[in-house]
Amino acid sequence: MNKNDVDIFEKLSGQLLSVYEEISLLSKKSPNDAVNKFKLKFVNRLIGASNEYLSEKYRPFDDFEVFDEDDVPQNSDVVFILSQYIQCFEKLRSDNVVVGVGGWYWYVEGEDGDSTDEHGMIKIKTVKPKKLKD
Amino acid sequence: MAEKACHGVGSATQVGLTQALGEQIDENIVELIRPRITDHHGIYKGQADLDFAIQFFDEDIPLYVDPFLLWNSPSQQDQALHTAITNSFNYLNFLSKKGKPELAIDILVSLSECDEVGLGVSKTRKGSKISRAQAQEILNLFRDIPEYSQFGFTHFEIIQLYIQGISKDRISDFSCNYIKSFLIDYTTEQCEINDIPIEGVILDSVYNYQKNALDINQKAYLPVNPVSKEPIIFTPKRWLRFNPWINYEDYFKSHCPRDEVFNPNEPVERVKVLNFNRENYGVVEQYIEYKVKTSVDCKNDPLFSQIPVLSAKRKLADILKLDTGKEDGADMKYEDLSADLMASLFYPHLDFAQTQSRTESGRHIRDLIFYNNRDIDFLDEIFADYDNRQLVIEMKNVKKIDREHINQLNRYLQGGIGRFGIFLTRNPLPKAMFQNTIDLWSSQRKCIIALTDEDLRLMVDVYESKQRAPIEVLKKKYIEFRRSCPS
Numbered sequence: 001m002n003k004n005d006v007d008i009f010e011k012l013s014g015q016l017l018s019v020y021e022e023i024s025l026l027s028k029k030s031p032n033d034a035v036n037k038f039k040l041k042f043v044n045r046l047i048g049a050s051n052e053y054l055s056e057k058y059r060p061f062d063d064f065e066v067f068d069e070d071d072v073p074q075n076s077d078v079v080f081i082l083s084q085y086i087q088c089f090e091k092l093r094s095d096n097v098v099v100g101v102g103g104w105y106w107y108v109e110g111e112d113g114d115s116t117d118e119h120g121m122i123k124i125k126t127v128k129p130k131k132l133k134d
Numbered sequence: 135m136a137e138k139a140c141h142g143v144g145s146a147t148q149v150g151l152t153q154a155l156g157e158q159i160d161e162n163i164v165e166l167i168r169p170r171i172t173d174h175h176g177i178y179k180g181q182a183d184l185d186f187a188i189q190f191f192d193e194d195i196p197l198y199v200d201p202f203l204l205w206n207s208p209s210q211q212d213q214a215l216h217t218a219i220t221n222s223f224n225y226l227n228f229l230s231k232k233g234k235p236e237l238a239i240d241i242l243v244s245l246s247e248c249d250e251v252g253l254g255v256s257k258t259r260k261g262s263k264i265s266r267a268q269a270q271e272i273l274n275l276f277r278d279i280p281e282y283s284q285f286g287f288t289h290f291e292i293i294q295l296y297i298q299g300i301s302k303d304r305i306s307d308f309s310c311n312y313i314k315s316f317l318i319d320y321t322t323e324q325c326e327i328n329d330i331p332i333e334g335v336i337l338d339s340v341y342n343y344q345k346n347a348l349d350i351n352q353k354a355y356l357p358v359n360p361v362s363k364e365p366i367i368f369t370p371k372r373w374l375r376f377n378p379w380i381n382y383e384d385y386f387k388s389h390c391p392r393d394e395v396f397n398p399n400e401p402v403e404r405v406k407v408l409n410f411n412r413e414n415y416g417v418v419e420q421y422i423e424y425k426v427k428t429s430v431d432c433k434n435d436p437l438f439s440q441i442p443v444l445s446a447k448r449k450l451a452d453i454l455k456l457d458t459g460k461e462d463g464a465d466m467k468y469e470d471l472s473a474d475l476m477a478s479l480f481y482p483h484l485d486f487a488q489t490q491s492r493t494e495s496g497r498h499i500r501d502l503i504f505y506n507n508r509d510i511d512f513l514d515e516i517f518a519d520y521d522n523r524q525l526v527i528e529m530k531n532v533k534k535i536d537r538e539h540i541n542q543l544n545r546y547l548q549g550g551i552g553r554f555g556i557f558l559t560r561n562p563l564p565k566a567m568f569q570n571t572i573d574l575w576s577s578q579r580k581c582i583i584a585l586t587d588e589d590l591r592l593m594v595d596v597y598e599s600k601q602r603a604p605i606e607v608l609k610k611k612y613i614e615f616r617r618s619c620p621s
Binding site: 030032033034035036037068070071072074 | 599
């Protein structure tokens with residue numbers, strides 16, 4: 001992982017989380033209602049990008065690509081899948097962070113011009129892995 | 135106008151085209167259930183997409199042309215047509231006063247039935263004309279009521295309030311006949327737009343507005359009923375209502391001074407009201423004034439209107455509460471509730487044709503039949519792959535669909551109904567029965583899918599939320615089925 005991957009990670013995981021929150025609200029109101037095509041298009045785009053980013057190791061289900069519009073997925077289906085992706089993103093983050101002075105840091109490959117350590121790695125500030133209790 | 139239509143539109147090419155198409159298509163007519171002119175000619179447009187009311191071949195559309203809608207229309211053309219109707223009607227007064235009452239009666243009798251427009255409640259598309267005595271009664275209004283004698287009618291449909299036996303169907307027929315020439319042009323125009331074949335026909339009579347007389351045996355180019363070869367004339371949807379804005383029932387219910395018409399405890403007879411009206415022109419005039427004032431509320435009635443969301447939810451809740459089987463008429467209730475629900479859920483993608491009852495092998499079967507408008511990819515696919523010009527949904531309030539149910543539907547899937555059929559039932563097909571349907575597809579390329587309570591629930595959910603169309607649930611079931619079929 002490098003700095004660019006962290007950028008992509010933050011963008012995708014932020015988007016996943018906000019879509020998850022939006023659709024969770026709909027799902028609480030009517031879990032069995034269908035998701036409209038407009039929303040589904042963007043959910044699918046996000047999931048597609050996540051699949052590419054997560055690679056085989058971190059993808060939640062190897063046989064799930066994207067939602068099929070013709071399957072008329074329901075709110076609760078989308079919430080279920082998005083929550084899996086959010087978990088997997090967190091797993092990837094947990095595997096790439098270290099605790100240091102003042103908190104938790106991404107520990108990733110540095111690039112030319114970065115002040116790297118002896119292993120060629122840099123630290124980028126992040127938050128504590130969610131699975132760890134205070 | 136009609137003459138123009140005759141000369142301008144009737145080309146040899148069109149007649150030839152009609153013949154060619156007619157020969158190709160006629161063999162299919164018997165296969166369609168409650169055939170409509172568009173489906174018959176392979177024009178797959180829903181009622182919602184067309185400007186005119188689609189006619190059936192074997193029965194009338196239960197709507198009527200309301201002349202008040204023409205008067206009330208923002209279109210100058212419609213208003214002018216209303217003026218033409220009123221002027222033509224008032225011309226009868228002129229004829230009568232000029233000593234030609236017999237001619238006026240002849241015209242009235244001839245104009246009292248218009249079979250070509252196919253509106254009304256006739257199951258045979260044939261109506262009967264009024265009697266000469268009745269025509270005389272209408273004519274007498276000009277003599278007996280000084281206002282009409284002097285100024286004529288402004289809304290001639292008011293004659294319903296004076297003459298026994300004149301009601302919405304006659305008003306509609308008089309109106310259509312007075313503007314038949316325009317309607318012929320309109321029909322021709324719509325046929326051209328929608329590629330409906332037309333052919334040369336002879337119409338018994340067409341009212342000539344210029345001469346205020348009937349032109350007998352007029353040639354026109356119109357679509358025809360493929361069975362009876364009778365000409366068909368279209369009417370714009372915007373002119374149609376179930377009841378005219380001005381009608382006897384409305385007058386009697388809310389405007390008729392009943393205490394003046396009837397003595398206490400006297401039986402309520404229509405004739406008495408009509409006689410009262412004839413002697414009290416002012417009361418009727420006030421009613422007309424009121425109707426004109428409230429004309430902003432006068433709208434055409436749609437040929438089909440969906441049930442409201444709340445009603446759909448209630449019907450679904452009632453269905454879900456029903457037990458399977460026939461106890462306490464549960465099967466009949468299920469069928470009635472489902473019919474209302476499905477017709478609304480699938481609109482406008484599928485126009486509802488009718489519920490159909492049949493008995494096979496001693497079992498009573500009720501189907502819902504829809505016209506396939508082919509307006510979404512899935513419907514187009516079932517038309518192309520399974521020849522579904524119509525779509526059958528067999529309703530089964532049973533716990534489990536068994537082999538015999540599948541066999542029955544399978545035997546029915548042929549002709550215009552196509553090879554794609556649907557069970558509307560309570561639970562998913564048992565595994566063995568589902569495999570049966572897969573085998574049926576593998577061997578005969580026939581597709582039977584089951585819509586269950588769960589699917590119905592989803593359809594009603596999306597009907598309410600408008601997030602997706604309920605027809606997409608049907609597509610989803612089809613896609614799921616096809617995924618299970620061997621490739």
